Amino acid sequence: MNAEKELTGKIFDIQGFSLQDGPGIRTTIFFKGCPLRCPWCHSPESQAFKSQLSFLAAKCVGTESCADACVKACPENAVEYGELKDGVKPGEKKQLIHVNREKCTECWKCADACYPKALSKCGTDYTLDEVVKIALRDKMFYEDTGGVTLSGGEVLSQPEFALELLKRLKEEGINTAVDTTGFVKWEVIESILPYTDLFLYDLKNMNSELHKAVIGVPCELILENAKKIAAAGGKLQIRIPFIPMFNDSEENLRLTGQFVKELGDAVTMIQLLPYHNLGSVKYTRIMDNPKIFEATPPSDKKVQWAKEILESYGIKVGIH
């Protein structure tokens, strides 16, 4: 037993007081790594399966304040002096740093040295005990409806850890939700079904060619799995990221509405998630010169129009 490596999951964030990742007050655990590449993705740090060095300039107190902690810690000289930022007091300047990603070997020494965690290792290997302990921290707020949501990235790309975590949470009597792209082998979903109270299930586009062209994978498997979950007695909260020029046509909305309607009682509601560009700033934390998806967020009127179309299929629709 001792020789066996303890099971761990790569997690990039754990957030309490999540209000939009399922019913009630929830804690959301974000799994790192995703097989899809949605151009509008607002958590770019969720995509890669390996840990990444993240630099959040807003948290950097300036190298004057930390006595060059990160610069000194780096054995590869990859942490360089970057731009000067205005301090709080007039005339005060803060010397920020810049990570030379070519030189960086991801040894995390700079992140360990950084006091304010402006430099951090995005993606930490957690044991089950560690995650469960944090998830239970907010138990007093879960009540009957709230609980824990596993999100990502793609949770089911780490199937073994996800399954064991869900089992443990159910043992603790906690309501569980899994936020998934659905792009995963049915066997994996089948294995977690008994321990999953709700699937937060993305339907991005009903047109498989377009789906593949934009996101990188087709949608048949995703639709198939949704049907199987419904048939097996699982509950689904359908999520539709509402993206301009991609899935905002009436035709796609109607096809989606019809598909969801056919899933029957399994569906609790549709969550319409209008595109926003708040995530774009997050790209620069983990890479230089990112390619950022640019679009105008849909108007309230347009979102309302979409909501009404979906509602016409007799489904409860919420906007977030």
Add this chain to the structure above:
Amino acid sequence: MYQFKPVTERIAKLRQQVRDRVIRITAERSEIVTKSCQENENVVPIIKRPLYFKALCEQMTLLIQDNELIIGNKGPDMFASPAFPEWGSTDWVVKQIEAGRWNYKDGEYRNPKEDGIDYIISEKDFRSMQSVMDYWKDRKVGTMADAWKPDCYDELERLNVSSYVKNGPSLVNFPAGHLIAGYEKIINTGYKALRDQAQSWITEHEGNLMGEDVEKYMFYKSVTIVCDGAITLVKRYAALCAEQAAQCTDPARKKELEQMADSLEWISENPVRNFWEAVQGTALYQVMLAIMNRTPALAIGRFDQYTWPFLKKDLDEGRLTMEQAQEIVDAFFLKLNCFYNAGAPEIVKTTGIGNTYQNVTVGGVNKKTGEDATNPVTFMVFETIGRLKLHDPTIVFRTNKDTPDELWECALCTSKQIGGIPLYYNDDVVIESMINEVGYELEDARDYGCIGCQEIVGSGNDYPAPNGIHPPHASIWWGSVLDMAINDGKNPYNNEQSSLHTGFLYDMKSIEEVRDAIYKMGDHVMRLFITINNYSEMYAQFYAPEALLSMSIEGCMEKGKDVVKGGAKYNSYGGTATGLATLADSIATIKYMCFDHDYCTTRELYDAVMANWEGYEPLRQRILAEVPHFGNNDPYVDEEMNWVVNMYYDICSKLYSTRAKRYKAGLYGASDHVNQGKVTWGTPDGRKHPDPIADAASPGQSRDKIGPTGVFASSCCYDQSKYLGGIALNLRMHPSVLSNDEGLGKLRDITKDYFRHGGMEVQYNVVDTETLKDAQRDPDAHRDLVVRIAGFSAYFIELAEDLQNDIISRNENVI
């Protein structure tokens, strides 16, 4: 989602007047009071004060404006702030004008724009106030209290750890205030019955006063004089209404004025008969109390409970519609907004610009049955606040397990409109606390209300003095106590040494020794502080009796005893400790860095604090990043918070005065944490002087990292029911949390969860950081943006910059 309804035209006009108000400082009261006091120069204070109240009632200018439905004024202007020369609390106006600080134009002086609120005074009124300064110089209520003080005062003043500071405010600057007067009794009894009650005792005992009867005689005499004044004043308003009605050409208004005249004539002596009279009667008693004294934080109490029986009767008998009733409530709240007292800029910055502190408590339970007491007036109060966007008065929302969801929704939608309003209170914790801490009877405990910032008091039966006997003397500066405790009793801010030596941090061998030093230092400073409170209480029992207030407070008429002497049914006093999280974080820092881990020596940490962290930035950064901080549901530091608040409670529980057997602990503090930060040297938690200390009972600014669940969970780490003085927990919510019904429901649920786990109070600011920063850049575009500090809500753009920054630095909770 609850929808606020549009207002009527007349209310919209009054609302605009209130938003555009310029506070006019007026000398009329000063002239009447000075003349009366000169005529009665050597009359004993318990009679002299009622005599000048009566003179005010007979002589002051009365006003009724075009659109007014509820009337009442404090001087010859709708927004008059009268002068109080006998307290000296308006002397600052004269001094500032004499010093050339105000701008003169066209016969009037105006204060500088930077004060954040507009005051105006005519040259004539200024000259009038100036001319009586000499007379009052040695005749103020507090003159003798300041002329001689107990010997220990010197040490307290030198240490600079409280409002008792060199060149600070008088020991007796204001009456205690901070209570709920007996509005319910006044409107249900009438001034004539009260006068008769006093007179019948007098008649029975005249010429035969033995033992304590002589004290009762003086009290009842004082009551007859103030009743005569009150009756006169209300009759004068009735006459003015009749006069205006006679001249009015608009038939609808004419009829209204005639009705008002009839009602006022009736309530000048008798109990009220209907809803309008109940509301008007409440407003007029408030006017009287406000011209008698510059009474701080005089709260309206459970308005929805004591007015509803009258509205119900009116509705049942078809005399009034709900819409008409709503307009009366609107008019009442706008009227309260006319009662602002001009305050000196340096004080206003702490207590809130534009706040009248006339808190209104709604919701809660029926005092007899304990059942939820929500009624239509409860909703009307929220409707008024929400649709008129009023940040004042503060609304206190009492919740219990049976509070209807519709009312929660209405309250949360109000929070969304008006930063920090209402305050959410938990009946379960508070009622139990009232019984355990001060011994209220169950029915009285169920009838509690809130005043000032957060303080919990009885309704019309209590002399609670929760801000000390004479405000602002309500708190010691705990950050400085901490610094002194680790510096052998010397305050590093000014190098003054106390008579108590506690040793140096670098000689302390364990965290227990550190805690012990803090306890001893806190106990020492609190005892010094309360000694002076007790001295000024003894003094005020002779010099500042309160007949007008006492006659409405249960117990006084029965016992023949003034409130200042302990006539009220309940007697206590108390104070507050703001920012105890700074102490908890500091103790956790010492424990974590020096004792549990060997990351630095106590000597290094001591040197860093004494240097105000200059030259120790890497160490400071490490502490900020690594040491557990209060507000993150981390037992390591939550245990220290528990220890700190219990220490404070323990010290308070041993303090008492002749009148009050109980000194209540409180964890709130207006915006004093910002001012205290300016006079508190650096602290071991990495806070630098002059940064603010933590705010009220909240975590240190930006130190809560895991969102509101962490703050709530940490805040349940101690028994909140011990802090009857009140607890303020501020949370800033991003507007997206309340963007739909689901979010609203979740915020309600989390608040309920917090309360179920022992939370007493919470208040929400619903605003995002960008909006606040925009408002700093472009104030004109954000004139109506309201935020809550700790003890008051205010227009953001009118706050001092350091207060604005303090709000921005609080963590914003998003999804």
